[in-house]
Amino acid sequence: MYPFNLVYIAALLCGYLASSVSTADELTKFIHAKPLAPIVERGILRVAMYEQDSPPFYYAYPDTVAEFRREACNPEGKAVPVKSLNDGTPFDCELYYSIDNSILHTESAQVGGLDVELIKGFAQKLGVKVSFLRTADSLDDVVSMVAKGEADLGISKLSITFNRTTKVLFTKPYIKLRKALIVNRTLLEQIRCDRTKEQAIQHLKGNVGVIRDSSYVTYARQRFIQDNPTATAKSWCNTKAVTVVEFDSWEEVIKRLKAGTKTYNNQPQSIWQWTHKLFPGASAPITNKKHNTESSASCTGLKPEERCNPSERLALIAGFRDEAEIKYLIKNDKKLTQDFLTVVLENDFDAKGIALPADAYFLKFMLEVYFDSLGVKLTANNVILNYADVIQNITRFRRSGSSVNTHSTSGERQ
Amino acid sequence: MNLLRWMKSGYAVVFGAAIGVYIGIKKPEYVADIAPFGTFYLDVLQMCILPILLTAISLGIGRLIKHSEDNSFIIKLVVIFICSLLSASVVGFTIGFLFEPGYLGEDAEIIGQVIYDLSEPDLQVDLFAKYVPLNDESVLKNLFFTLVPPNIFNALSNGYTIKILFFAILFGCALGALQKQAADHIFLTFDAIYQAFSRLVQWLMYVFPLGICGLLATNLSQIGTQAVSAMALFVPMVIVTFIVWFGLMCLVMKKTTGDFLGPLNALKEPVIISLTTSNAMASLPSALEAMHKNLGYDKAKIDLLIPLTFTLCRIGPTLYFSMATMFVIQLYDVDMSFYRYLLVIFGSVLAGTATAGSSGVSLLTMLGIVSGPLGVPLDAVLVLFVVIDPLIAPFRVMAIVHSSCALISLALPKSIVFVSKNTGAAPEPLDSEAR
Numbered sequence: 058m059y060p061f062n063l064v065y066i067a068a069l070l071c072g073y074l075a076s077s078v079s080t081a082d083e084l085t086k087f088i089h090a091k092p093l094a095p096i097v098e099r100g101i102l103r104v105a106m107y108e109q110d111s112p113p114f115y116y117a118y119p120d121t122v123a124e125f126r127r128e129a130c131n132p133e134g135k136a137v138p139v140k141s142l143n144d145g146t147p148f149d150c151e152l153y154y155s156i157d158n159s160i161l162h163t164e165s166a167q168v169g170g171l172d173v174e175l176i177k178g179f180a181q182k183l184g185v186k187v188s189f190l191r192t193a194d195s196l197d198d199v200v201s202m203v204a205k206g207e208a209d210l211g212i213s214k215l216s217i218t219f220n221r222t223t224k225v226l227f228t229k230p231y232i233k234l235r236k237a238l239i240v241n242r243t244l245l246e247q248i249r250c251d252r253t254k255e256q257a258i259q260h261l262k263g264n265v266g267v268i269r270d271s272s273y274v275t276y277a278r279q280r281f282i283q284d285n286p287t288a289t290a291k292s293w294c295n296t297k298a299v300t301v302v303e304f305d306s307w308e309e310v311i312k313r314l315k316a317g318t319k320t321y322n323n324q325p326q327s328i329w330q331w332t333h334k335l336f337p338g339a340s341a342p343i344t345n346k347k348h349n350t351e352s353s354a355s356c357t358g359l360k361p362e363e364r365c366n367p368s369e370r371l372a373l374i375a376g377f378r379d380e381a382e383i384k385y386l387i388k389n390d391k392k393l394t395q396d397f398l399t400v401v402l403e404n405d406f407d408a409k410g411i412a413l414p415a416d417a418y419f420l421k422f423m424l425e426v427y428f429d430s431l432g433v434k435l436t437a438n439n440v441i442l443n444y445a446d447v448i449q450n451i452t453r454f455r456r457s458g459s460s461v462n463t464h465s466t467s468g469e470r471q
Numbered sequence: 472m473n474l475l476r477w478m479k480s481g482y483a484v485v486f487g488a489a490i491g492v493y494i495g496i497k498k499p500e501y502v503a504d505i506a507p508f509g510t511f512y513l514d515v516l517q518m519c520i521l522p523i524l525l526t527a528i529s530l531g532i533g534r535l536i537k538h539s540e541d542n543s544f545i546i547k548l549v550v551i552f553i554c555s556l557l558s559a560s561v562v563g564f565t566i567g568f569l570f571e572p573g574y575l576g577e578d579a580e581i582i583g584q585v586i587y588d589l590s591e592p593d594l595q596v597d598l599f600a601k602y603v604p605l606n607d608e609s610v611l612k613n614l615f616f617t618l619v620p621p622n623i624f625n626a627l628s629n630g631y632t633i634k635i636l637f638f639a640i641l642f643g644c645a646l647g648a649l650q651k652q653a654a655d656h657i658f659l660t661f662d663a664i665y666q667a668f669s670r671l672v673q674w675l676m677y678v679f680p681l682g683i684c685g686l687l688a689t690n691l692s693q694i695g696t697q698a699v700s701a702m703a704l705f706v707p708m709v710i711v712t713f714i715v716w717f718g719l720m721c722l723v724m725k726k727t728t729g730d731f732l733g734p735l736n737a738l739k740e741p742v743i744i745s746l747t748t749s750n751a752m753a754s755l756p757s758a759l760e761a762m763h764k765n766l767g768y769d770k771a772k773i774d775l776l777i778p779l780t781f782t783l784c785r786i787g788p789t790l791y792f793s794m795a796t797m798f799v800i801q802l803y804d805v806d807m808s809f810y811r812y813l814l815v816i817f818g819s820v821l822a823g824t825a826t827a828g829s830s831g832v833s834l835l836t837m838l839g840i841v842s843g844p845l846g847v848p849l850d851a852v853l854v855l856f857v858v859i860d861p862l863i864a865p866f867r868v869m870a871i872v873h874s875s876c877a878l879i880s881l882a883l884p885k886s887i888v889f890v891s892k893n894t895g896a897a898p899e900p901l902d903s904e905a906r
Contacts, residue, residue, distance in 0.1 A: 237593070242848035242850070242851055243803055243805075243846065243847070243848050245848065246843075246846050246847065246848040246849075247846045249843075251843075254594060254850070255594065255596045258594070258596045258598070259596065259598055259600075280598055318803075380593070383593075384592075384593070387587065388587075390583075391580075391583040391584050391586075391587040392579055392580055392582075392583035393583065394583050394586040394587045394590065394851060395579070395582060395583050395586055395802070395851050395852070396803075396851075398593075398594060398848075398850070398851070399592070399593035399594065400593060400594045400595075400596055401593045401594070401595050401596070402596060402597070402598055403595050403596060403597040404597055405597075405598065
C-alpha cells in the first residue's frame with residue numbers, strides 16, 4: 058500500500074511543481090493530509106544538530122555577531138540593508154529580521170552556516186517554522202535522534218555511511234567532500250626515504266588523529282593501518298604503519314598537531330641517507346623499527362594517553378578529516394602552512410547528506426528537489442573560499458521565493 | 472661618434488642602471504615597455520656564448536697539450552677549489568649561526584601568508600594508485616650521465632653547459648694530439664671564430680646601458696616585496712655577506728697582483744654584467760678578455776680555466792646554500808648537534824657543486840640535497856627563496872664570476888704583461904702564443 062501512495066504523491070508533486078502554483082500556503086494545504094502532516098500541524102520543523110560548531114557548515118553565531126546585528130539593524134531591522142561581517146559574510150538585515158523571525162523558532166536565530174541556511178530556506182518553502190535542536194553530543198547521536206523520531210531531520214555535515222543507513226534515510230549528497238589530511242611537514246620529511254611526498258603519504262607512518270565516534274575512525278582504519286606486520290627494516294619505507302588516535306574534538310587534534318611541530322626526532326640516520334644516495338648498493342639501516350611493533354590497533358578509550366604508548370603519544374603526523382575542514386583551518390590560520398601540508402585524497406569522496414527518519418520518503422524527495430532547484434554548485438573550494446557568494450545565492454533564492462506569492466518564478470515553470 | 476663613445480663610458484652605464492632601478496621600483500607600469508631592451512641584450516649576448524665557450528676550451532686545452540711544459544697549476548687549482556668552497560660554506564654557516572635570521576617572531580605571520588598565497592593549495596594523492604618503487608639512482612651515476620652528450624649538436628642547441636664543457640675538453644685533447652700542420656689549421660679557424668664572437672660582444676657593449684636599464688627594471692619588479700619584508704634579516708644579511716666575500720676576494724687579488732684597485736678596475740666589466748644579467752656565462756666573454764688583456768694572464772690557460780671554474784667552482788651557490796640552510800633550520804627550530812652542523816657545511820658544498828650547469832630557480836631546488844639528510848622540510852619555504860631570488864641572484868652570480876677570476880689568479884703564475892689601471896689597454900697580437 059505504501060509504495061503506491063508514494064508514487065501517487067510523487068506524481069502529484071511533480072504535476073504541482075510543473076503547474077504555476079507555488080505559494081507556501083497552498084503547498085501546506087495540499088500536503089495537509091499526507092505524510093508531512095505532523096510537521097505541518099506542529100508548524101515547526103525540528104532539526105537535530107551537533108552541539109559543537111563546525112564553521113562554515115554549522116555554528117552558533119559568536120557574541121560579536123549578535124552584537125553586530127543589534128547595532129547594524131536596529132530599529133525594526135531596516136537601518137542597514139546589506140552589510141558584511143568581519144569574515145566577509147553578507148549580512149542582510151531585512152532577511153535576518155523580517156524573514157528569519159517569521160520562520161525561526163525561539164533561540165534558534167543564533168545559528169548559521171551552510172547546512173543551517175539550506176534548511177532555513179527549505180522550511181520557508183514549506184511554510185513552517187524551524188527549530189534547531191543542538192543537544193546531540195556526537196554526530197552519531199544526531200542520527201539516533203532522527204531515528205528515534207525526536208527530530209524531523211538531522212544536519213551537521215553528516216557523512217552517509219553504511220552503519221548510519223541502517224538507522225535512517227539519507228538524501229542524495231548535497232555536497233561531496235574529499236577526504237583530506239593535514240600533515241606535519243617535518244615528520245613527513247623523516248619518513249620520506251628519498252621518495253616523493255605523494256609516495257610517502259601512501260605509506261604513512263605514525264599517529265593519525267581523528268574525532269572520536271566520527272566516520273573518520275573507520276575511514277582511517279580502512280586506509281592507513283599497517284599493511285604488513287612482518288615488515289623488515291629494508292622495506293620499512295614501503296609499508297604503512299599508522300596508529301589511529303581518537304580525540305574528543307577536532308580542536309584537540311589540532312592542538313596536539315601543533316604541539317608536535319617543534320619536537321624533533323634526533324635520529325642519526327642522515328649519514329646513511331647520503332651513503333645510500335652515493336652508493337645505492339649499501340643498505341641503509343633504518344632505526345625506526347619501533348613503529349612496526351606498536352601500531353597494531355588504534356588507541357580507544359576515554360583517555361588516549363593511557364592506552365597509547367607514552368613515547369609516541371605526543372607527535373601526531375597527521376589529522377584526518379574532510380577537505381572542507383582542513384582548508385578552512387589553513388585559511389583561517391595561514392601560519393600553519395609553514396609547518397603543515399594539506400593533502401586531499403583523490404577519488405575518495407565523503408558524501409554528505411541530510412538524515413531523515415527511515416520512512417520519510419516524501420520529505421526526502423522534497424529536499425532533493427529543493428537542492429536541485431537552488432542551482433548552487435556546492436564544492437569544498439566554493440564553500441570555503443567563496444562562502445559569501447554561496448550563502449548569498451541560497452538566501453537570494455529564499456527572498457525571491459518568499460516575495461512571489463501568486464506568480465510563478467521562471468525557474469519553476471521549466 | 473661622440474654618442475657611441477659616451478654609450479660605452481661608465482657614465483652611460485650608471486645612468487642606464489639608475490633609470491632601470493627607478494622604473495623597476497617606482498614605475499612598474501613602464502617595465503613592459505623597457506623590458507625588451509634587456510631581453511634583446513641578453514639574447515644577443517647568449518647567442519655569442521656557446522661558440523666562445525666551445526672554441527675557448529678546445530683552443531685552451533689543445534694549446535696547453537701542444538706547448539706547455541708546466542701543468543702543475545691544475546693540481547694547485549683543484550686544491551684551491553676545494554679549500555675555497557669549504558671556506559665559503561663555513562663563512563655562510565658562521566654568519567647564519569651568529570645572526571640567526573630564521574628566528575622570526577612576529578614576521579612568522581607574514582611568512583605564513585606568503586607561503587599560503589604562493590604555494591599549490593594542496594597535494595592531491597590517490598592512496599590506492601600503483602606504488603612506484605624506491606628510486607635507487609645515485610648522485611654520482613646521475614652526474615656521470617649528465618656529463619656525456621649523446622649528440623653534441625643537441626647539447627649545443629639546448630645549451631647544456633656541462634655536456635658542452637665535457638665535449639670541448641675531449642675535443643681539445645684530440646686537437647692537441649693531432650699532427651702539427653692539421654692542428655695549426657684548426658687552431659687558426661677556431662681562433663677566428665672565437666675572435667669574431669668576441670668582437671660581437673664588444674660591439675654589444677654599446678647597447679649595454681639600454682640593456683642594463685631593461686634588465687634591472689625587470690628584475691626589480693619581480694621581487695616579492697611582502698616576502699622580502701618578512702625575511703627582513705635574511706635578505707640584507709645575505710647581500711652583505713656576498714659583498715664582504717667580494718672584498719675578501721679583492722684581497723686575494725691584491726696578494727697575487729700586488730695591487731688593489733688595478734684588478735678591481737680590470738674586472739669591472741664582467742662584475743657589472745654578472746650583476747645585471749644574473750647569468751655567469753653571460754659574463755664569460757668579458758671575463759676572458761679582462762683576465763687576458765687587462766691582467767695579462769696566459770691566454771691558453773685563461774681560455775680553459777675561466778669556463779671551467781664558472782661551471783664547477785660554485786662559490787656563490789655554496790655560500791648562499793649554507794646561509795639558506797641555517798635559515799630553514801632556525802625556522803623549523805631543529806635540534807642541532809656538532810655532527811649536524813658539519814652536515815650543513817659539507818652538504819652545502821655538495822649542493823652548491825650540484826648546481827653546476829643549472830641557473831635561476833631550478834638551482835634553488837638543489838637546496839634539497841642539504842635539507843633532505845637533515846630531515847628539514849623544504850617545500851613550504853622554497854617559494855620564499857624563489858620570490859626573493861631576483862634580489863639575491865645578482866650577488867650570487869657576481870660571487871661566482873669574481874671569485875673564479877680571483878682563484879685563477881691564485882693558481883696561475885704571476886702575470887708578465889700586467890697593464891695596471893688601464894682597462895682600455897691595446898690588444899696584443901693574440902696569435903703570438905699559438906704558434
